[in-house]
Amino acid sequence: MTNGRLTIVAIAVLGIGASAFAREQSGASARAAASAPLGIGRAATPDEIRKLDIDVRPDGRGLPAGKGTAREGAAIYAQKCASCHGRNGEGATFDRLVATDSGKNFDFAMNAKLPRAVGNYWPYATTLYDYTYRAMPFLQPGTLTPDETYAVVAYILSLNKVIAEDAVMDQASLPQVKMPARDRFVIDNRRGGKVVK
Ligand code: HEC
Numbered sequence: 472m473t474n475g476r477l478t479i480v481a482i483a484v485l486g487i488g489a490s491a492f493a494r495e496q497s498g499a500s501a502r503a504a505a506s507a508p509l510g511i512g513r514a515a516t517p518d519e520i521r522k523l524d525i526d527v528r529p530d531g532r533g534l535p536a537g538k539g540t541a542r543e544g545a546a547i548y549a550q551k552c553a554s555c556h557g558r559n560g561e562g563a564t565f566d567r568l569v570a571t572d573s574g575k576n577f578d579f580a581m582n583a584k585l586p587r588a589v590g591n592y593w594p595y596a597t598t599l600y601d602y603t604y605r606a607m608p609f610l611q612p613g614t615l616t617p618d619e620t621y622a623v624v625a626y627i628l629s630l631n632k633v634i635a636e637d638a639v640m641d642q643a644s645l646p647q648v649k650m651p652a653r654d655r656f657v658i659d660n661r662r663g664g665k666v667v668k
Pocket of ligand 1: 517520548551552553554555566568587589599602603607610623
């Protein structure tokens with residue numbers, strides 16, 4: 472809008488002799504406006520986009536190349552995670568990461584004392600990769616390499632007795648891990664009612 476008004480003013484002021492120049496200018500500003508709607512900033516480079524484009528979906532799409540085992544992850548965990556989450560994932564100053572009991576019938580709604588953690592509540596192992604890679608360690612997010620992330624994820628899954636200690640976690644194997652709580656979550660496919668977003 473602002474651009475359009477400015478262009479009209481420019482044509483009026485510059486007069487007929489300068490109108491070709493003004494048309495040229497208005498073409499250039501239209502092109503700039505198309506690539507930057509607010510007329511500020513610049514387009515992100517592919518490299519900048521790659522650094523931010525780290526989401527991993529439940530089916531594993533977005534997982535990077537790399538691999539790790541629980542044995543490798545144990546050392547990383549002790550150094551970078553245990554201070555907040557406990558030596559064995561039992562929780563310390565912050566969240567517990569290990570729990571295998573989900574009650575007789577997934578009783579979380581009835582029993583507030585039942586702790587929710589990766590092993591008894593999370594439906595997808597891939598989410599553990601996504602979350603750890605983007606958000607942990609809490610004070611240095613983004614510092615783990617993909618190999619370190621696969622290793623520490625493998626360690627947490629093995630503490631939760633979801634995978635064996637020597638299982639290799641990578642792009643192909645992690646999405647195949649079936650979490651104990653997987654079937655407790657269903658996609659809400661009801662139609663016709665009020666849509667709540
Ligand atoms: C300085 C303390 C600190 C350190 C170190 C730390 N975390 Fe955390 N972690 C947190 C906090 C705080 C939360 C909760 C964040 C929130 O709810 O927004 C959390 C949450 C988590 C959760 C989600 C738990 C759940 O069930 O909701 C996982 C998984 C996790 N951290 C993994 C790790 C791993 C793996 C490491 C080491 C690489 C690590 N954390 C290091 C503080 C820490």
